[in-house]
Amino acid sequence: MSNSLLFCQSLEQCKAATNKSYCYKYPLDYDILPKYTGVPTDDEIKPKEKPWQRVLYEMSRKGKHLYEAVDAIPSPYIVLLLGAYFLLGYLTQLVEDELPTPLRDSDINRDTTDRVSEESSWRYLYEIMGEEPRVCGTEYHLNKTRDMKAIVDRIAVTANQNVRTDWQIVTGDYFLKSAAPFVSYYDRASNIAALLEGESGFHGNGTIGSSILVNCHYDSVPYALGASDNVIFCAAMAETLARMSKRTKKLKHNIIFLFNGAEENPLQGSHGFLQHPWSKGVTTLVNLDSAGSNGKATIFQVTDPRILSAYKAAVTRPSAQSLGEFLFSSGVIPSDTDFRIFRDFGDVHGVDIAFTKWGNLYHTRFDRPEYIRPGVLQWAGDMLLGLLTQLADRDDIGHKVPPAGAVYYDYLNWFVVWQSPALSLLVDAAAVLAALVSTAHYVWLVGPRLSTVRELAFAVAGRVAALVVGAGVAALVTLLMVATTVQLRYLSRPWLVVALYWVPYLVSAVTASHLYDSWRSRKSGLNRSIRTLQAMTATRVVLTVLLSVSMCVPSLATARYALSVPLLMTSVTSLVTSSVVRTVRLKAYQHLVLECVVSLPCVMFTMSLALRLNALLLPTVARSASANPDLVVAAVNVALAAVVSAAVSGVELLFSRRRLWLSLAGLGAAAAALALTPLEPYAASVPSVQRHYWFHTQITTYNINGEQTDQTTGVFVSRQDAYTTERVLQALKTKGLEACSCTRGDPPPLTPPRAWRCLPAVVLETLVSTALR
DSSP: OHHHHHHOOSSHHHHHSTOOOOOOTTOGGGGGSOOOOOOOOOOHHHHOOHHHHHHHHHHHHTTTTGOOOOOOOOOOOOOHHHHHHHHHHHHHHHHHHHOOOOOOOOSSSSOOOSSHHHHHHHHOOOOHHOOOOTTTSSSHHHHHHHHHHHHHHHHHHSSSSSSEEEEEEEEEEEEEEESOOEEEEEEEEEEEEEOOSSSSBOOTTBBSSSSEEEEOOOOOTOOOOIIIIIHHHHHHHHHHHHHHTTOSSOOOSEEEEEEEEEEETTSHHHHHHSSGGGGGGEEEEEEEEEEESOOEEEEEEEEEEEHHHHHHHSSSSSSHHHHHHHHHTTSSOOOOOOOHHHHHHOOEEEEEEEEETTGGGSSSOOOOOOSSSTTHHHHHHHHHHHHHHHTOOGGGGOOOOOOOOEEEEETTTEEEEEHHHHHHHHHHHHHHHHHHHHHHHHHHHHSHHHHHHHHHHHHHHHHHHHHHHHHHHHHHHHHHHHHHHOOOOTTTOOHIIIIIIIIHHHHHHHHHHHHHHHHHHHHHOOOOOHHHHHHHHHHHHHHHHHHHTTTOOOOGGGTTTHHHHHHHHHHHHHHHHHHHHEEEEOOOOHHHHHHHHHTHHHHHHHHHHHHHHHHHHHHHHHTOOOHHHHHHHHHHHHHHHHHHGGGTTTTTGOOOOOOHHHHHHHHHHHHHHHHTTTOSSBBBBTTBOOOEEEEEEEEEEOOOTEEEEEEEEEEEEEOOTTTTTHHHHHHHHHHTOOEEOOEEEEEOOSSSGGGSSSSSSSEEEEEEHHHHO
């Protein structure tokens, strides 16, 4: 027998070799080896190895095992892997929702200045909220304004530091530029202000020294008690003022606690405060608002990064995402806050903080205190007390600074990372560089030759193909659901987005990935572990291209970290996993466990982003007046699924293709059953309700001489979601009432339709101005 050795380029070439040659690349393919009988095996000759001896032996081989076949993991286990990641998403949600233990008055001293009492905060909440909506201009609002003034006066009387209070009554107007510009006029609007005097105090000429402005609003919309929007922050502010007023030592700067009485009108109280003498000393702003009622309030707009520094140092469970700033400024989130008024009309800059979870309660009759979870007020009070204490003792707060942006995010509420836009661009570039280094490391691992680069290029094409197929199937499924079932089903069941959009994408992408791999593996001859590393490297290449393109778009600066952070984390961990794979011969399941463990921090970070974005997005599309909100939700969730899965994209190749279709088909069938079930989108038990805005209107027509020729009255109903029109018309029809509907783009009628002349009549239109013209 010849002792010649043969290193084959493929399994087919190995099988074609003579039986006098021995292949080191495919030693496990026994069909091509000479057969011997009566010869002792290696196991019979060698003494049995201990596990540590086997590990040392594998490490001493210096990568020779890279050319040996790796047995695949049975395909049914891929369903268990997906289930494990869905469970990880649930655990991430639990981490996100974790709140501090509520403190009672008996748990802390009444003169404690570094912690708040949730029990005391609840008393303030009920006293400020009352039992009716507090609509600006109503008698009840006036009564609650008196109560608000009594609260701050009561705090001032028992304070150790000097606390001044004022009831401002103000008249004014302003022009607000927006998609539908308008002039806002207010007459005798009320604000309650309390000033905790610091060392900056008041000057000898009566002017005020450097001051920090903290703003909330205690008014509400007519159809909600407004427990979360925004009494929850008013209560936190009152408790914070009470605690800080007990200090024995003055802070360096004044703090103005503004309880704004006219925010929902909209934004009139904040504009009115700019006429107050105290506003002249404001150097920075903390604006507090709400578009939800639970969780931890999030920083989502920043124009004064000094507050971010104080927030990072003071808050133990931080929540900050500049991705929200991108969504807010781009108009994806159709709303506004007092932050804009202070910024545009007062040149006052700072941060905007708001609750965003449970947004389906926002501006509904369910915005009530019983839906606020224990610990929410504790977190809000602790956050505000720590932030203001830290901020008011900083030397650099003594003067205004020009507005400056920032890129910021927290990691699972554990810590905050923030950078200037310039530094953030450098970090993005560092992520791109790290990805290129990890790609070069893979090429070196397999062998720096043209065939390695060529196969990597094919792998990149495979990753893109899987992405396109997954997105395409998810799009087809969404269009089918829109055409045959009910939209907005996720409104009362947020978990449905996983079944409706994530599962179709993932199942299709995994299937496409395996089909593509079955073609290339026959040509490349690489084993499963190497093909897995190759696919994961290709995924990082795709992310690198996307990040590089986004770096050329300045408006994406506050959102790019959603790509750069996962890319940087996966690039670093890939150096670890590829080095282990090169050094130690791993079985497929061991390789899978390694990849899953090292990618865990990245996966949880991206899952956290997905959870927060959906918590904000799902209730928002339900009041966006869109005819097809599911298309928006589907597009966003497919993108989120792609980003979340990017950290482990490629590990599916460690699973066998044998009967893989059966495992994935079962998962897809379960998702299809949910997709085709016409569940009701609204549920009072959740609660999640359909929104209607009803306005009584009167249209009077005059001729050219100014003489009245006609007059009609009716009710205008503004469309809030895809089903407002049909459900309102159906409800009115059952009551025997006439109605007509106009849609966006219809020309305004020259004369009122006959249907308008019934009492009441309904005009359905997204824009009020079209109906009234």
